[in-house]
Amino acid sequence: MVVLFYKTKTMENIKLKDKIFKPYMCKEEIEQIINDLAVKLKEEYKDKDPLFIAILNGSFIFAADLMKQLDFPCRISFIKVCSYEGICTSNNIKQLIGLKENLENENIVILEDIIDTGITIEGIINTINMQKPASVKVCTFLFKPESFIKSYKIDFIGKSIPNDFVVGYGLDYDGYGRNIPSIYQIKL
Ligand code: IMP
Ligand code: MG
DSSP states (O other): OOOOOOOOOOOOOOTTTTTEEEEEOOOHHHHHHHHHHHHHHHHTTTOOEEEEEEEEEETTHHHHHHHHHSSSSSSEEEEEEEEOOSTTTTOOEEEETTOOOOOOEEEEEEEEEESSSSSHHHHHHHHHHTOOOOOEEEEEEEEOOOOOOOSSSSEEEEEEESSSSEBBBBBOTTBOOOOOEEESEEEE
């Protein structure tokens, strides 16, 4: 399989598999977003000993960059989400793989790369709530308000973006593009 990834000047388009993507957010903008989120998280969690739960695969870069900016006591754990497709999707309970911690009485902050319809994150919140944590909030790097179909509040949002597909900084197109250090948007 041929994957073309033209890593030249940041202002150039890139090609991943069959699609062309154009530059959308530069490294400096991403850095600023991370710093702003870190300030807000510190305000709320500096004395609360939070447990961050990062959702793999997409959030691995975001979570790593954010954690480096948090200068107060906190912990992080990584999970993968597995839905029971075709068996019991209706109750929206997700199986969370990799979670060893007991979440009872913990202040949980879920870290997501992007929230689109909100279906994935709702399932994760429902499953985490079954363990009776003290609190659960959501921190997402990107948010697509136009496609969000849920009514609950997203507590910490890095940036709201239009309903166009983006890649880079952990986000993928069919597995590719996670390693790109900035964000690219699909060229329609
Ligand atoms: P939701 O359940 O519709 O909110 O979908 C969330 C998941 O869809 C994210 O965790 C991503 O894996 C994926 N996703 C949604 N939009 C994009 C995008 O623009 N680029 C890459 N992945 C996306
Ligand atoms: Mg994801």
